[in-house]
Amino acid sequence: MIPEKLFQQLLVLGDAWRVKAVDYVEPQRKVVIRVEETPQLWASQTCPHCEAASVAGYDRAPERSWRHLNVCQLESEIACALPRGQCRKCRQVFTVRAPWEGRSRGLSQEFEAFALILMREMPVKKAGEILGETDHKLWRMLFAHVDAAWAELSWEDVVWVGADEMNRRKGHNYLTVFVDLEAKRVLLAVEGKDATVWERFAAELGRHNGHPKAITQVAIDMSPAYIKGVKENLGNATIVFDKFHVVSQVVEAVEAVRRNEARQDAQAREQLAKTCWLWRKNPEGWTDREARRWEQLEGKPLVTGLAYAMRLELQRAYTAPTAAQARRRFQEWCQWVQTEARDLASGLLEPMRKAAQMVERHLEGILAHWKQGLTTAFLEGLNSLFSATKRKARGYRSSEYQIAMLYFVAGKLEIPHY
Ligand SMILES: [Zn+2]
Structure with a gap:
């Protein structure tokens, strides 16, 4: 031939x-x-x-x-x-x-398809080095594919939505990411974390064949802005405060107790040195070193230790088989925490008291976890997914790059899209 x-x-x-x-x-x-x-x-x-x-x-x-x-x-x-x-x-x-x-001027479809495979596996910069193309050109191609495929997505079956805020850079610059909890895919990411992001989401639902009234459940953290946003824009949705966020807030409260205790008391400071991660984990997640550290602490009357026990007890409440039993266990937990906080003159349990108040105030939404049978695992994994996205978009900090990469990695788009 x-x-x-x-x-x-x-x-x-x-x-x-x-x-x-x-x-x-x-x-x-x-x-x-x-x-x-x-x-x-x-x-x-x-x-x-x-x-x-x-x-x-x-x-x-x-x-x-x-x-x-x-x-x-x-x-x-x-x-x-x-x-x-x-x-x-x-x-x-x-x-x-x-x-x-292809979708980019000067590239063939086969070349684009191969480049997209590389970009799925490694940072764009690295893919550019391997291919001998500028990463700028690869990004332009990625944008073209993502924009076209995303615009055609149908959200008509979307009924269970989760939303969470992602930290773009330490301390500031937030994105709110909306996910389809049934299909386990990212739907939309927008800048900001106030109530107006929900207006954006409702508008995009309309553009993608969905309807704000079709959303029956929404899993979010307990931020007042999100609660307001859901109530104003998704009229038929039941709010579910997912386990991950409820527990995280209590974990943060334990951390606040630890910091305050180390500040107030020199002896406690010594005992609490290098234990920050220990309190953030469950005992089954401890390394050997952390387990030994815990043994050294046992018997010492640390308020942080009590706060940690409270957090574990809250997690145990989640094993209740029915919503009615869970309600009782949450109520008992709140009472226990508030009584202990009141009896402790040093005021060190104040962050825990606040956490208990928050649980009390949002109890119906927390108990929806049992009623709705809604799995929020995809929402829990979103943080690590977002970190991976940031690594792949290394060197490109503006949110449009991170959003495009998030859709590419987790949007279940049809890519390559010709
Ligand atoms: Zn003609």
Whole structure:
């Protein structure tokens, strides 16, 4: 078989195009696959202006090239002077679209598909180094695919939504990320964490074939802004405060107790040195060193130890088999924490008292965990997913890069999207 014919088959050009030559260009060490149209092309073309099927060849546009997959470790490109056709009906002249063209100018579909595979596995910068393309160009391609695929997503089956705030940089710059808890996919990410992000979400629902009234459950943390946003924009939704967020708030309260105790008392400070992570984990997650550290503490009357026991007890309340039993256990927990806090003159349990108040105030939403049978595991994993996204978008800090990468990695988009 002659090499040109082989390349023709590899490119899946069909009978409207043919490979007329394959050249090796010495200075750049690259392979140039030269393609031209065959007379059959005109039979399959319709006018892009009036859609008439009667089109004839007119002339050729200047030659262009498209980066293609490497051939035996040599960079390759497709080169073609695209034919221009003229409509017999409306007389307009137009350039024929190259069937191998990707979403980015100057890249072939096969090259884009391969680049996207690399970008799924590694930071964009690294993919650029491997491919010998600027990461700027790869990003542009990613945006083109993500935007097109995301715009066509249907959200018509979305009924269970979760939302969480993601920290873009330490301390500030928040994104609110909305997820479909049933299909386990990211739906939308927007800047900010106030009530107005819910307006944005409701509007996007409409654009994606969904409806704000169709949302029956929403899992969120206990932030007043989110609660307000849900009530104002998703009228039929039951609010569920998910376990992960409830427990995290109590974990933060334990941490506050630890800091205050170390500050107030020199002896406690010594005992509490290097225990920050111990209190953040469950005992079954401790390293050997942390377990030994715990043994050294046992028997010492630390308020932090009591606060930690309170947190574990709250987690145990989640093992209650029914909502009624859970209600009783949460109520008992709140009473216990508040009594202990009142009896402790030092005031060190104040953060725990506040946490108990918060649980009391939001009890119905917390108990919805039992009523709705809603699994929020995807929401819990969102933080680590977002960290991975940030790593992949390394060097590109503006939110549009991070949002595009989040959709690419977790949006279940149809990509490559041609
Ligand atoms: Zn026409």
